[in-house]
Amino acid sequence: MTHLAPEAVGQAGSEHRHAETAEGGRPSSVSPRRAWLSRRWVLPLAEVVVSLAAALGFTLLSTHISVNPLVRVGQVSGLAKLQQYAAVIGLPLLALLLHTAYRGRAARHQMVKRLVCAALAGLATGVVAGGVVVALRGTPWPLGGQEGDPSALVAMANSFLHGEGVSGIYPPLFPGLMAVWAKIRYDVPGGTGFALKDFQIFFTAVAGPMTYLAWRLLLRPFWALLIAVPSAILFMDPIRPYSHATMLVLLPLLGYWLREMRRAGERPLRRTLLRGAVLGLFFGLLFLWYSGWYVWAAPGVGMLALFVFPWRAGSAVVKRAAAFVGITVLTAGVVGAPLLYQMARLGSQTPDRYAFLAVYVDPAYVLGWVSDRSGKLEYQTWPTAGEMAGQSGFALLLLFAVGLGVGLGLRSIMVRTAAATLAGAWLARFWFASHMAHDKAVQLYPRTTWIIMYCLMILAVLGMMAVVHRGSGWAERTLRPQGAEPTARVVPRRVVRQLAAGMVCPVALFATMGASWSVNRYMPQSDNMTMGIDAYRAHTIKKADGRCPRFAPSKSCAEILTNDWRQNPDDGELWCGGIGPLNWKAVCGRKAPASELAKEQQKDK
Secondary structure: OOOOOEEOOOOOOHHHHOOOEOOOOOOOOOOOHHHOOOOOOHHHHHHHHHHHHHHHHHEEEEOOOOOOOOHHHHHHHHHHHHHHHHHHHHHHHHHHHHHHHHHOOHHHHHHHHHHHHHHHHHHHHHHHHHHHHHHHHOOOOOOOOOOOHHHHHHHHHHHOOOOOOOOOOOHHHHHHHHHHHHHHOOOOHHHHHHHHHHHHHHHHOOOOHHHHHHHOOOOOOOHHHHHHHHHHHHHHHOHHHHHHHHHHHHHHHHHHHHHHOOHHHHHHEEEEEEHHHHHHHHHHHHHOOHHHHHHHHHHHHHHHHHOOOOOOOHHHHHHHHOOOOOOHHHHHHHHHHHHHHHHHHHHHHHHOOOOOOHOOOOOOOOOOOOOOOOOOOOOOOOOOOOOEEEOHHHHHHHHHHHHHHHHHHHHOOHHHHHHHHHHHHHHHHHHHHHHHHHHHOOHHHHHHHHHHHHHHHHHHHHHHHHHHHHHHHHHHHHHHOOOOOOOOOOOOOHHHHHHHHHHHHHHHHHHHHHHHHHHHHOOOOOOOOOOOHHHHHHOOOOOOOOOOOOOOOOOOEOOOOHHHOOOOOOOOEEEOOOHHHHHHHHHOOOOOHHHHHHHHHHHHO
């Protein structure tokens, strides 16, 4: 499990396995330093360390940004300082990458490329986490304060502290860790809320490294970066960083598991069982971390596993592959048993009836997402119709790249995994959406938007990779002059290295621009219909000493709540979020509750 995808497929650390030769020179002797670097675990461990250090180091650096986050000019200055830090750190890394691409040995460049890509993946989400640090400067409270999903997480953590155990069918690992951290770090009223702030920042920061390292199990550094950075920035929600991080990591792990299942016959039984147990442990922990993605991924991946299982490889291989699958499922089931038990016991008692803007729009639209704090957007005007049958130019280009991935790369296990997950989530989405009016339950089907979009992005990148590989192979076969040396190349390897290094630069630029866009949405705003309300609320609650936060907009701050988690009563009707009380009947088919009508009347006054 510590082995990351090598630079040459099937040859871990191959760039360091032999002494490099200077152009036209003789092989040099292997130095002790190069021999040490050629060890299988050294560079993968270096990638892990560098990526995490970049993410967490940048987050720590962001604590030195001194602005008032409730003033827009202060927010802009904070965003600019984040970009300045990112440039100061990132530009030397890119310069080093380009320098080694144009000068120096290939082995040195490959090592630098691995470490630079790992660092950029960490910096991408480090900037997002740093923005959360700026938005919450002066308050110990998390995004969301004591409202919405954060209030539910805090209540669950309080229940753990008070010995009440698992809260319903919600994955218990994140709130459980919140409770442990609150007890160790704070141990004061409101400590679970303070722990949630720490976790929002920490797990947002490490989302980039986690995603990149998961993809490195299957892909080379550039391609892993090309998937990890856009997806981590686009999908990460710092309010609930555990949710999306699970999705980002789960898909490459599923692809890796399917690949290992097919290769089970090539390894000794003991090693096969060990790999299966380790993967089962990871799957079980991810299930306890956030289980929702398993619902959307399971149908497609389950069917794919039946198709790619080595049924015809002989009884010995079949038995070994079956043992691999069995130990994986058994380990994952044992680890996830607490939540599985709760689901079996309470699953039918906890329907999701919360509707919001994403529920009201065309269910076939999967290339955009809005939260329940969507500002002035309305389902009549969002999403904006594109030029061709409602689809935008971006959508058409993305689908074209997806076609390349399916058409040229279908033999790749990750292409199959992404395609199967996409198909399963697509069918599940419309199953739940089509039953919504009858069952009066949403069942979180809008969240399939994320995993469908993720699968499309994966297939598009793998499509570009297939074009590059097929195109380079075709050029070498057809354009090489007759009589040329077998080792002669139409496109020199040095040119390939230079091109790849150059392409890393726009990915890095996208990372820093996209991270700033992501962070800007969470800068404090008092408007309840914007995402900035979550950071604003964090500045309106008293600290543990009873005083208001430093930048509180009012001297009268809310009291600290220490409620335990309780299941909300189910009235069997949809809750029509983001819709005025007078329009509930037309949109959700029910009258608005008296409480919502009272709020509307209060606004009119």
